Amino acid sequence: MSKVLLVIGALLMSVCSSGQVYLTDPINGKPYTIKQYEDVQGSAWLFEDWKTAYVTDKFGTTHLNVQIRFDLYANKFFYNYNNTVYEFVTTINEVEIFLSVPGDTTNRMIFRRGFSINDVVGPLKYLQVMAEGRVTFLKYLYKSLDETTEYNVPGKIKTFNSRSTFFYLKDGKSQSQKPGSKILEELTNDKWAEVDAYMKQNSLSAKNEADFARAIKYYNTL
Numbered sequence: 778m779s780k781v782l783l784v785i786g787a788l789l790m791s792v793c794s795s796g797q798v799y800l801t802d803p804i805n806g807k808p809y810t811i812k813q814y815e816d817v818q819g820s821a822w823l824f825e826d827w828k829t830a831y832v833t834d835k836f837g838t839t840h841l842n843v844q845i846r847f848d849l850y851a852n853k854f855f856y857n858y859n860n861t862v863y864e865f866v867t868t869i870n871e872v873e874i875f876l877s878v879p880g881d882t883t884n885r886m887i888f889r890r891g892f893s894i895n896d897v898v899g900p901l902k903y904l905q906v907m908a909e910g911r912v913t914f915l916k917y918l919y920k921s922l923d924e925t926t927e928y929n930v931p932g933k934i935k936t937f938n939s940r941s942t943f944f945y946l947k948d949g950k951s952q953s954q955k956p957g958s959k960i961l962e963e964l965t966n967d968k969w970a971e972v973d974a975y976m977k978q979n980s981l982s983a984k985n986e987a988d989f990a991r992a993i994k995y996y997n998t999l
Contacts, residue, residue, distance in 0.1 A: 814850075819937035821850035821920050827857050829879040835868040842879055845872060847888070849920040850937060852902055854888075872903070894944055894951050904944070907990040910997025912964050913946040914990055943986070956989035965996045972996050 814821060823846070830845040832854075844857040854872055855862050874886045888903040898904070898917055908914040918941050924933040944953050945964055954960050961983045965972045975981075975995050981988035 814937075817922065817935045817937060819920075821848050821937055823847040823849050823918065828874045828876070830875065831873040832856070832865075832869055833871040833873075834865075835870055845874060847872075847874075847903075849918055849939075850922060852919065854903070892944075892946070894953075898942070898944070907986065908993035908997065910994070911947065912993050912996060914993045915944040915946065916986070917942045917944065956983060956986050958983040961989060961992060964993070968996055968999045971999055 827844040827846055830843050832840045832843045832845070834840070846855050846857070846862075847853075848855065853864070854869060855864055857863075870891065871887065871889045874888070875881055876884045876886065878884070887906045889906050890903050891900050892898070892902070892904055892915060893900050894904075894915075894917075902917065905916040905918060906913070907916055918939075920937045921940050923936050923938055925936065926933055942953060943955060944951055945960065947964055952960075961972070962969050972992055972995065976983065976988075976992055979991075981992060983989055983992065
């Protein structure tokens with residue numbers, strides 16, 4: 778069972794340079810239970826612990842060093858201030874999560890909304906941006922809530938399972954399939970010789986999503 782107690786609050790900010798601010802005390806709000814996952818095995822969270830993130834709102838203001846957790850089932854971010862969990866009142870367009878040292882851009886995950894892919898993955902969904910440029914490589918991370926039955930166990934067993942779908946955007950069109958040599962060559966066909974040589978030189982595998990992203994980033998520089 779996972780119960781999350783939330784307080785709906787607004788964000789008060791102290792302004793610093795370059796449109797960046799540090800999150801300060803939220804306004805006191807009424808305690809509010811946003812979601813309860815009762816009798817469900819597994820977790821809805823991307824990470825079980827809080828991660829430091831830079832959060833950019835719809836006004837373009839970036840909030841630094843926010844403690845973040847991501848509910849993949851609800852596709853929703855929450856933040857922690859003084860050991861209290863809050864949901865954002867202002868729309869958040871981008872969340873940059875640092876996996877080790879805050880500010881280390883070599884070890885991070887970027888989630889962004891605003892992509893219109895299909896009826897399920899619309900502009901309100903947060904997608905991980907793996908690479909961006911002439912070809913944009915996206916990963917949709919989510920949790921499904923599956924029900925199964927077991928012998929001699931009453932009722933149905935509910936379980937969260939991790940899922941992911943990959944999307945590629947180029948020339949105003951999108952397509953979806955797992956990373957691999959075929960789709961990589963198709964996306965980079967005008968510079969395939971250079972990309973193929975880069976893959977071989979660096980011993981990269983097109984089936985590995987990190988290597989695939991690295992190849993797309995290289996292509997976007999050509």
